[in-house]
Amino acid sequence: MEVQNPQHLPFELTKEFLNEIQALIEQDSKEELIAKIEDLFPADITSILYELNGQESKYLVQLLEVKVAAEIISDLDSDDRIKFLKNFTSQEIAVYINEIDSDDAVDILNEQPVRIREEVIALLKDRVQARYIIDLMHYDEDCAGGLMQKELIKINVKQTVTECVEEIRRQAEEVEKVYSVYVVDDDGQLLGTVSLKKIILAKRGSKIQDVFDSDEIVSVPTYMSGEEVADIMQKYDLEAIPVVNIQGRLLGRITIDDVVDFITESAQEDIQVMAGISEDVEEDDSVWLLVRSRLPWLIGGMVGSFLAAKLIEQFDSAISLMPTISAFIPLIGSTGGNVGIQSSSLIVQSLADKSGLDTTFGKRLKKVIVVALINALIAGCFSFACSFLVDNGDTMLSLTVAISLFAVVMLASLMGTLTPLALNQLKINPAVASGPFITTTNDILGYGVYFLIVYLLL
Amino acid sequence: MEVQNPQHLPFELTKEFLNEIQALIEQDSKEELIAKIEDLFPADITSILYELNGQESKYLVQLLEVKVAAEIISDLDSDDRIKFLKNFTSQEIAVYINEIDSDDAVDILNEQPVRIREEVIALLKDRVQARYIIDLMHYDEDCAGGLMQKELIKINVKQTVTECVEEIRRQAEEVEKVYSVYVVDDDGQLLGTVSLKKIILAKRGSKIQDVFDSDEIVSVPTYMSGEEVADIMQKYDLEAIPVVNIQGRLLGRITIDDVVDFITESAQEDIQVMAGISEDVEEDDSVWLLVRSRLPWLIGGMVGSFLAAKLIEQFDSAISLMPTISAFIPLIGSTGGNVGIQSSSLIVQSLADKSGLDTTFGKRLKKVIVVALINALIAGCFSFACSFLVDNGDTMLSLTVAISLFAVVMLASLMGTLTPLALNQLKINPAVASGPFITTTNDILGYGVYFLIVYLLL
Numbered sequence: 050m051e052v053q054n055p056q057h058l059p060f061e062l063t064k065e066f067l068n069e070i071q072a073l074i075e076q077d078s079k080e081e082l083i084a085k086i087e088d089l090f091p092a093d094i095t096s097i098l099y100e101l102n103g104q105e106s107k108y109l110v111q112l113l114e115v116k117v118a119a120e121i122i123s124d125l126d127s128d129d130r131i132k133f134l135k136n137f138t139s140q141e142i143a144v145y146i147n148e149i150d151s152d153d154a155v156d157i158l159n160e161q162p163v164r165i166r167e168e169v170i171a172l173l174k175d176r177v178q179a180r181y182i183i184d185l186m187h188y189d190e191d192c193a194g195g196l197m198q199k200e201l202i203k204i205n206v207k208q209t210v211t212e213c214v215e216e217i218r219r220q221a222e223e224v225e226k227v228y229s230v231y232v233v234d235d236d237g238q239l240l241g242t243v244s245l246k247k248i249i250l251a252k253r254g255s256k257i258q259d260v261f262d263s264d265e266i267v268s269v270p271t272y273m274s275g276e277e278v279a280d281i282m283q284k285y286d287l288e289a290i291p292v293v294n295i296q297g298r299l300l301g302r303i304t305i306d307d308v309v310d311f312i313t314e315s316a317q318e319d320i321q322v323m324a325g326i327s328e329d330v331e332e333d334d335s336v337w338l339l340v341r342s343r344l345p346w347l348i349g350g351m352v353g354s355f356l357a358a359k360l361i362e363q364f365d366s367a368i369s370l371m372p373t374i375s376a377f378i379p380l381i382g383s384t385g386g387n388v389g390i391q392s393s394s395l396i397v398q399s400l401a402d403k404s405g406l407d408t409t410f411g412k413r414l415k416k417v418i419v420v421a422l423i424n425a426l427i428a429g430c431f432s433f434a435c436s437f438l439v440d441n442g443d444t445m446l447s448l449t450v451a452i453s454l455f456a457v458v459m460l461a462s463l464m465g466t467l468t469p470l471a472l473n474q475l476k477i478n479p480a481v482a483s484g485p486f487i488t489t490t491n492d493i494l495g496y497g498v499y500f501l502i503v504y505l506l507l
Numbered sequence: 508m509e510v511q512n513p514q515h516l517p518f519e520l521t522k523e524f525l526n527e528i529q530a531l532i533e534q535d536s537k538e539e540l541i542a543k544i545e546d547l548f549p550a551d552i553t554s555i556l557y558e559l560n561g562q563e564s565k566y567l568v569q570l571l572e573v574k575v576a577a578e579i580i581s582d583l584d585s586d587d588r589i590k591f592l593k594n595f596t597s598q599e600i601a602v603y604i605n606e607i608d609s610d611d612a613v614d615i616l617n618e619q620p621v622r623i624r625e626e627v628i629a630l631l632k633d634r635v636q637a638r639y640i641i642d643l644m645h646y647d648e649d650c651a652g653g654l655m656q657k658e659l660i661k662i663n664v665k666q667t668v669t670e671c672v673e674e675i676r677r678q679a680e681e682v683e684k685v686y687s688v689y690v691v692d693d694d695g696q697l698l699g700t701v702s703l704k705k706i707i708l709a710k711r712g713s714k715i716q717d718v719f720d721s722d723e724i725v726s727v728p729t730y731m732s733g734e735e736v737a738d739i740m741q742k743y744d745l746e747a748i749p750v751v752n753i754q755g756r757l758l759g760r761i762t763i764d765d766v767v768d769f770i771t772e773s774a775q776e777d778i779q780v781m782a783g784i785s786e787d788v789e790e791d792d793s794v795w796l797l798v799r800s801r802l803p804w805l806i807g808g809m810v811g812s813f814l815a816a817k818l819i820e821q822f823d824s825a826i827s828l829m830p831t832i833s834a835f836i837p838l839i840g841s842t843g844g845n846v847g848i849q850s851s852s853l854i855v856q857s858l859a860d861k862s863g864l865d866t867t868f869g870k871r872l873k874k875v876i877v878v879a880l881i882n883a884l885i886a887g888c889f890s891f892a893c894s895f896l897v898d899n900g901d902t903m904l905s906l907t908v909a910i911s912l913f914a915v916v917m918l919a920s921l922m923g924t925l926t927p928l929a930l931n932q933l934k935i936n937p938a939v940a941s942g943p944f945i946t947t948t949n950d951i952l953g954y955g956v957y958f959l960i961v962y963l964l965l
Contacts, residue, residue, distance in 0.1 A: 057755075058727070059725050088722060217704065221704065221708060228746075249672055249707055269517070281517050305746060306741070309741050309763070312770060316770075320774075324849050324852035331853070332853050336881070343846075344882065347845055351842060357838070358835055359834075369828075370827070375830075376820045378819075379836060379837075382837050382840055383947065384809055386841075387783055387808045387946075395788070397778075398790070420801075424798055427798075431806060432809060488845075
């Protein structure tokens with residue numbers, strides 16, 4: 050690799066490289082294949098697997114060292130991994146699970162049917178790993194307990210730096226990334242940490258008691274939500290955080306790579322919810338999955354629109370006398386929708402941001418109303434000017450549209466603010482209120498207001 | 508702190524605590540204040556500053572050690588920091604900038620007016636820091652060069668582990684988080700790394716040459732975009748990545764905490780773009796800023812709706828003969844909008860996901876058309892059934908609505924797919940296409956199609 054890539058730049062998969070790999074697999078040229086991929090990082094081989102079929106993938110992975118293969122398997126996307134592991138027996142899976150960090154091992158097993166899960170655990174050679182896995186399976190996957198791994202290095206506060214170095218040596222294989230050593234008392238209670246930098250700089254004979262930091266540590270309880278853990282690690286710039294039980298005993302640690310994945314997935318989930326996509330899908334999923342993920346909100350929106358149609362139909366006679374009324378239906382609907390989504394997104398964002406004190410409900414509402422008033426006034430005036438142009442100078446109609454728009458902006462702002470707050474209280478993801486749900490609701494409300502004002506004024 | 512918080516749980520700011528702090532500031536009780544906050548982490552004091560006014564904040568920060576105060580200042584949100592630093596002289600700012608990591612120091616200085624920026628750099632006591640800052644100011648803030656810090660520990664490949672430990676000791680103050688030591692040759696070319704774990708386990712006398720990893724390293728060039736850096740660090744699970752110039756010389760490193768912030772900000776930006784909010788605002792920004800950030804898309808959407816109104820007005824005579832036509836306007840508009848946003852979000856998401864080969868344009872389009880066809884057929888049939896109920900059994904009108912809806916779903920899917928792809932080609936954030944822009948465009952197109960079909964069939 051040194052000669053090929055002196056700047057150590059990241060590997061990029063090309064069509065040519067992929068074709069070569071596929072040809073070598075077909076020719077069963079094991080040695081050439083190994084020569085071609087042995088200098089790649091596991092994550093690069095993972096990106097190749099995404100482009101191969103099940104049989105090709107299995108062939109390639111079985112050429113690799115077990116440790117590398119295990120890392121690749123734990124790297125795969127959940128959907129792809131389920132398909133991939135279908136080609137393996139429980140015995141084969143157990144060999145890989147032995148080598149995978151306990152948190153990832155649990156995630157992988159949880160994707161499998163119960164029978165395979167039990168078989169694999171029973172077949173694990175490493176009984177410590179089996180115990181870790183069984184321990185971790187108790188926790189919900191989105192809380193600190195579900196995100197933590199059991200692999201970490203801990204040392205009793207009464208020991209010495211020399212013993213600590215020995216412990217690191219003993220576990221060097223097991224614990225890939227160390228960052229710091231956790232210091233506990235005889236009861237396993239977390240007292241503090243020693244960073245690797247400190248261990249390097251400390252005299253070998255010194256006591257842990259004299260070198261460790263007791264106040265430079267933050268831990269989280271097992272039941273804390275993944276979002277809160279992510280916020281805390283981000284706030285304190287941590288690369289790992291210890292997880293403790295209610296008595297303060299050290300149970301495991303969460304590393305930043307898992308939290309980064311968690312943050313990315315949560316953001317993607319929120320965007321999908323806003324877009325009215327009801328399942329976690331990607332562009333390259335099957336057509337059936339793509340259709341299924343989009344239909345619920347599509348049909349939901351249509352039901353809302355038919356309710357609106359039923360409402361508008363009540364005003365058939367008015368419309369037939371003055372058909373221009375109907376030309377402003379889109380204005381009312383889309384302005385209401387836009388305002389609603391703007392309002393709800395701001396609230397959702399501020400609910401997600403945990404820094405500082407919570408804004409009180411009253412203060413929040415007051416501000417929303419002031420902003421809504423200004424926007425509504427501007428929108429109303431702008432609309433009066435524009436509709437005057439559209440309806441050829443009918444002052445009364447322009448006034449009706451402007452007043453309706455004012456009311457719709459006010460109403461949509463309030464709805465867009467109150468709905469996510471209510472959902473949050475009910476422990477439902479408030480981002481739901483930034484999607485088709487709020488648009489549809491605001492549409493119907495808006496048409497109601499518009500035709501009410503038409504009825505009153507015209 | 509030990510006694511108060513034996514589990515080392517994260518600090519939570521309460522209203523009571525804040526009131527005490529404010530009271531102590533007012534009473535000018537320096538010692539009591541220090542006692543109250545000295546056990547807190549800098550990030551916790553930052554969260555207190557968000558609730559204080561400028562004078563109170565300055566008073567509090569000036570009580571702290573310079574190093575702690577510097578960390579708090581680099582922790583603050585950009586907007587709040589600008590306000591906060593208005594209370595300080597260039598001389599005072601320089602004292603803090605001396606202690607801040609070079610990447611953060613540059614971010615802070617870039618927020619200041621040019622005059623203050625130049626003054627602060629001239630006033631810096633630490634001339635190495637001044638050189639670092641001037642170096643880093645050349646880079647765009649969203650590329651690898653702009654995200655990197657100059658603080659890192661490097662060692663010549665010809666040196667020994669003992670010398671490496673001495674280098675770590677010498678720089679222990681300067682480089683807070685080490686992770687690993689970078690190995691370079693006489694020209695400063697990056698050859699590899701040694702992890703701290705390896706240094707601990709290696710014999711002190713060994714040569715770096717014999718212990719370092721030359722193939723376990725990925726570096727990025729200065730011009731790489733922040734998104735790509737984030738993807739690479741996430742793909743390879745890195746806590747720091749070295750940045751090299753075109754000749755492979757080591758220039759700096761990017762640490763995971765900055766990348767996490769970058770990921771979070773990018774996700775938030777995308778959500779705001781989707782919600783039609785045109786500036787980076789938060790709920791607690793000023794009313795004026797909130798109004799200003801929302802008006803452009805609000806007015807933009809209204810202009811679109813007035814164009815739609817002009818279009819619908821052309822069909823006044825048809826509507827006055829058959830007013831029920833207008834009852835289906837919301838159905839056409841909102842279904843088109845929903846479908847467009849669903850399509851564009853999927854494409855935006857898959858454009859952001861760099862793993863694997865790019866899907867070819869033809870393949871992508873084929874799949875989009877298949878999914879759209881199925882959705883359009885289902886939507887059309889569903890609508891036929893529903894509109895039959897709404898318009899009291901008028902087969903011809905129901906058919907017109909169903910055909911229009913079919914056409915609108917197809918059209919909106921295509922628009923929702925092609926717009927982000929085109930924006931991406933033009934190097935504009937494709938998320939723009941998931942917001943009001945795509946809804947408004949689809950609205951107008953949809954009404955056009957609907958009234959065309961009304962005109963043809965009825």
